């Protein structure tokens with residue numbers, strides 16, 4: 001996963017060196033890092049925060065794979081989607097992941113609003129929730145929308161009331177650390193308001209750095225080729241209340257087609273939305289592109305469209321975004337716009353997950 005701060009990860013990429021950029025950015029030449037891998041079914045692929053190298057630390061890809069390797073659990077209805085949702089919950093429940101679930105960074109008013117969507121390939125159903133407050137596991141709510149309603153998308157208070165009706169607890173999601181990060185942002189935000197920031201040496205480095213680890217996406221292909229996926233996030237920090245990113249948008253933040261494959265996104269959601277990101281990656285695989293090529297092709301189009309709106313300053317991207325893809329046969333790949341991100345994967349009978357480097361369009 002990127003080590004970029006949230007502001008650079010989702011907002012303004014500051015790490016791109018100036019030297020040689022004009023030519024580079026005028027004619028991007030995708031540089032594959034990890035090319036598409038054949039993979040062995042079953043496969044679970046995720047954003048980089050889907051696996052951790054620390055021994056014993058729970059991870060999304062291993063949690064999902066544990067369910068997939070349990071025939072009794074997979075025999076249940078929506079067993080594969082349950083695997084994805086349990087994987088996503090690892091980060092939703094982790095207060096140190098400041099862009100997902102508990103501990104997610106809030107909107108500009110200091111309120112945590114969560115977005116999530118899930119999709120189940122065998123029945124081609126989707127469920128989604130947006131701007132959901134006080135419910136720690138929005139992907140679980142999205143799965144309940146899919147399973148227990150005739151709708152596909154609930155937002156705001158309606159989504160909250162539905163989650164409570166489904167038995168999920170009311171939880172204060174703004175942790176003390178996230179509140180301090182938000183407060184520091186609020187105090188430093190403008191010279192033209194009445195907030196005064198404390199001197200930097202009175203503020204812990206971790207609060208000043210505002211380090212976050214990004215939205216999480218999980219895609220899974222079962223031993224029999226069935227497919228499911230999901231994405232969950234607290235979205236862009238300091239967003240205008242009510243803002244939805246790509247994560248809850250079916251076809252943008254995630255999408256799967258049981259005949260083809262699955263894809264998802266993390267990063268600058270607005271760019272995924274206007275390019276139908278995850279749908280386009282799956283569609284590229286349908287047209288015969290390998291998973292990593294499918295991601296790169298979409299990213300190049302996304303970059304071209306962003307330039308039309310002047311979103312690239314001096315030819316450099318002002319944001320980053322990553323896509324993850326797995327094909328029905330177990331092949332998988334990933335790519336990001338600007339070099340530096342990793343993705344998580346576990347496949348076949350591997351005992352542990354691992355991280356691999358995403359391909360990229362623009363050098364760092």
Ligand code: GLY
Pocket residue numbers: 010215233234235236244245246247265266267268269270
């Ligand atoms: N990709 C997450 C968001 O933009 O909210």
